[in-house]
Each structure stands twice: as structure tokens, then as C-alpha cells.
Amino acid sequence: MAKPLQKERENRSAEKKDVVFHPFTISPESAHTSILLLDAVEPEIICQTLRAITKFSAQEMSNREILFDLDAISHILPHVEHLELNIRRFALKALAQLCQLPRGPEQVLKDPQNLRKIASLLVKGRYVRGARRRPPRAFGGCWSLVDTSGGKSSRWTGAPWVGETVPMVLIERKGVLSDSDSASSRMSVASAVSGKRLRKRPREGVDSGSESALSDTAVPAPKVGTKKGGRGRPTTTGKYVGIGLSRREAAAAIKAAAVAEKLEEDERQIAALTKRVTKGRVARLSESSSVVTDVGVEAEELPASDLNQRMVDAVAAIRRVSKVSKGLSGCSQKALKEATASIMESAQVLLTRSTTEETALLRAQNKKLAAQLAELRKEHEDFKEEMANFRREQLKREVGLPHITPQLQPQATSETSKQQPSQEMELTRLIRQEMASFNARFSVLEGKILRPPLAADQRSTQAPTYAAQVAAPVPPNRHKRLLPHKTRAQLLLLERERSSNKKRLNWLKKQLSLLSQPYANPLSYPRRSGR
Helix, strand or coil, X not given: CCCHHHHHHHHHHHHXXXXXXXXXXXXXXXXXXXXXXXXXXXXXXXXXXXXXHHHHHHHCHHHHHHHHHCCHHHHHHHHHHCCCHHHHHHHHHHHHHHCCCCCHHHHHCCCHHHHHHHHHHHHCCCCCCCCCCCCCHHHCCCCEEECCCCCCEEECCCCCCCCCCCCCCCCCCCCCCCCCCCCCCCCCCCCCCCCCCCCCCCCCCCCHHHHHHHHHHHCCCCCCCCCCCCCCCCCCCCCCCCHXXXXXHHHHHHHHHHHHHHHHHHHHHHHHHHHHHCCCCCCCCCCXXXXXXXXXXXXXXXXXXXXXXXXXXXXXXXXHHHHHCCCCCHHHHHHHHHHHHHHHHHHHHHHHHCHHHHHHHHHHHXXXXXXXXXXXXXXXXXXXXXXXXXXXXXXXXXXCCCCCCCCCCCCCCHHHHHHHHHHHHHHHHHHHHHHXXXXXXXXXXXXXXXXXXXXXXXHCCCCCCHXXXXXXXXXXXXXXXXXXXXXXXXXXXXXXXXXXXHHHHHHHHHHHHHHHCCCCCCCCCCCCCCC
């Protein structure tokens, strides 16, 4: 039987008994128990269990296989939308670790709502990369979990986890706070305080793998080129080892590519200016001194305006090169600017002084062009004379006159040579007109005079040609016999027309014979009769 004093001591010890759920370590044998603890109601138990699961899963890949076989994903998914911030964070960590297995994403994506829930939480920006920082002094060295949806804060007053660090501190300011309302400010803080400052810091190799899995999806990319502030150490293990250095190298490569592109553009512009400067110059066959002499001769032939434009292009190229060159100092660039300005000023002065030379050059060019024009005119006159001779010969062949070689006569006056082509053209036009009318009348006479061929004529010898019939004399009684319907007056009219046509033909032959002699001008034309 216990003494009364001993009972009193036991009661006192029972009153002082610690009822806080302390963190624990999961083993392969106790993994099933930890999965069952996820169905608890107390937020502290759920948070500590999820933390232990993430730590157990980060140790070995076989541990994740064990948790997956125990259907841990289905027990972790409901806590992704828990009101407590730490529970949501550890649930996402554990889920990210289990999704690294080949069959993990397939089990999560059985329900499409799971992916939407996780995506909505990540888009809200509540989960950022953890940084080992001290909790804010406004919260007295502990942490406060504020639910932004419910509006009420739940402060956990238990002792911090000994020897444990959960790298996350997040403050979301919702509005301007007053001095009196600082304790119930509208901000979300999720932090885990490290153990006693005097104790040794544990190794980070255990939790680095679990943290990297979450930061892959929830961590925004830091600014390139900025160094990490605070007292935190850089990551030494895991997926994000050396990510800062790689990003700085990528930024340096992008900057170098931009600089190279700018240099290429500058070189392209300089090449274009150089092409404008060398435009119109003699192509260089060698680097000898003769090339310089050829270029000088060509420059002497150019007018002053072209020389001025060439000098302006050269000065523009010099200015562009001095502007884009990086190795030139300020004094060198200033000297180039002054030199280009002096060159342009001197060029303008020389351009005004060379007016007399420019006039002489233009006169020489005009004289050369006048000589070329005289040669072209002479060739044109020769060509016209050849064409006239060719037309005469062609007309002689058509009429049937004998070919007469034109005799050389003394050169006529300028007025006669100018009037001759016009008179020849007029004579040719008249001859063609008379021949056309002659042929038209002969076609009419043929139908009136000649009878149609008879069958007896076709059976006899070959009928005479049209020329033989016209040339044969016609007896006076034959017209009466062949053409009984024609009167004597009509026959006399036909004979008169025939005689007039013969006279015209003789006159045309005479004119053609006169035309065959060069510089022969017909003085008069006989009056036409019978019209």
C-alpha cells in the first residue's frame, strides 16, 4: 500500500506530464503505422507524420517503394488542401517524392481533380523556396499559422522541434497594419525554428532530396546575376547544386551573343559604306603602283559633283569606323572627328575654286560629242543615198529597162541635192498611180473585146496567150462578126483608149530612162487626155 506522500508525488507528476506529440522516426517496419496516423484528426499529429514520411522517403528509393505499396498517395492527397500551411507543404513534399516513381503520376492522375488542386495551390504562389532564417521577432520567437481563407489565426505554443529545420519562411502582406493590430496582422507565416543555437547543426543530406522535389514545381526562378543574401549556405546536394552558377553562365552567354550580333551589324554597315566609296572605281588587278595611276586617271575624268559625293562617302565611312571601334581612346576618337571635319571643309573650298577647270572639262566633252554627232550625220546621208540607188534599181527591174551604170558627174549644189530625193519620190508615186490605172482599164477591156473560148478552140491547137491576142492585128470586119451588139462608135472609143494607153506607156519608159541618169530632173509632164 502506497504512502500518502508517494501518491501525492505521483499525482503531481501526472499533472506535469507532457502531452505534446513529439516527432518520431519511421522504419520499414513502422511505415504502416505512420500511414494510419494520416487519418488522425489532430493537425499536430498529421503534420509530424507527414514530416516523418518525407524524411523517410528521402533516405532511399526503396523506402518510397514501401510507401507506394502501402497506398500512401491516396492518404496524402486529402491533406493537400488542409487549412494548416505546414500540413499542406509537407503533403506536397511527400507527394512529389512518391511521384518520382514510375507508377506514381499514374496513381495521382486517376482523378483529374487532384492535378487541378495542386496546380491551383502552386499558382497562388504560397510555396516558395525555403531559406533558413530566424522567425520574425514580432511573433516572439515562435511561429503563427494564419489561414487566409478562414481569417482566424491558430498559434502553436509548443516547443520548437529540437535539432530539426524546416526551410521555409513566407510573409504575405495583405494590407497596411497599425501598431495595435500587429499581433493579428493579415499575413501567412510558415516557419520551423532550428534547435538550440548552442547545439551542433545536423547534416543537410537527409532533407535536401525532399526539398528539391517540391522546389522543382513550386519555386519561382530567382533573378539572374544576383547573389543570395542572408546567412544561408548554398545547396551542396540534390538537384539544384550549382544552379546559380549555371544561370550566371547562361546570362553571360546571352550577353556575349548580343555583343557579337551588334559587332556583326556594325561590320555590315561599314562594309556598305566601303562599297559606296569604291563604287565606280577601276577594279584592282594587283597591288602594284599602276593601279593607283589608273584610279587617278579615272578620278580626273569625273565631274566635280561626283568627286564631292565620293569624298562625302569616304568621310562617312571614317566616322562610322571611329564610332564602332572599341579599342580607340577618347583622344583618338576626337582626333578622327576633327580630321573628318577639316577634310570636308577643305573639300568645299576646293570645289568652289575649281570652277574654271570644271568649265574647261565640260567644253572638251561638248567638243567631243559634237564630232561624234557630225560622224553620225554623215553616215546617215550615205545610208539615204544607198537606199535611193536601191529603189531606182528595183524600179528598173519592174519596168524592164536595161541596166545603165550611172556616170560620175560633178557634184551638184546643195539645193539640188536636197530637192532630188523629194522629186524622185513624187515621180515614183506618179508612175505607180499610172500603172495601177492602166491595169484597171486593161481588165475592163479584156471582158469587152475578147470572146470566151469555144469548144472547137479547146480541141484544136493550144490557144494563144493574152499577150499574143493583144499584139495581133484585128480585122475591121471581125468586130462586127464577133460583137454584133457593139456599135461603131464604141469601137472607135476603144481604139482611142488603146492609143492613149500606148502613148502613156512610151512616156513612162522615157521618164524611167531619164531617171536612170543621176541628177536628171524632168521639166514637164504631158497633159493627160481622154479623161
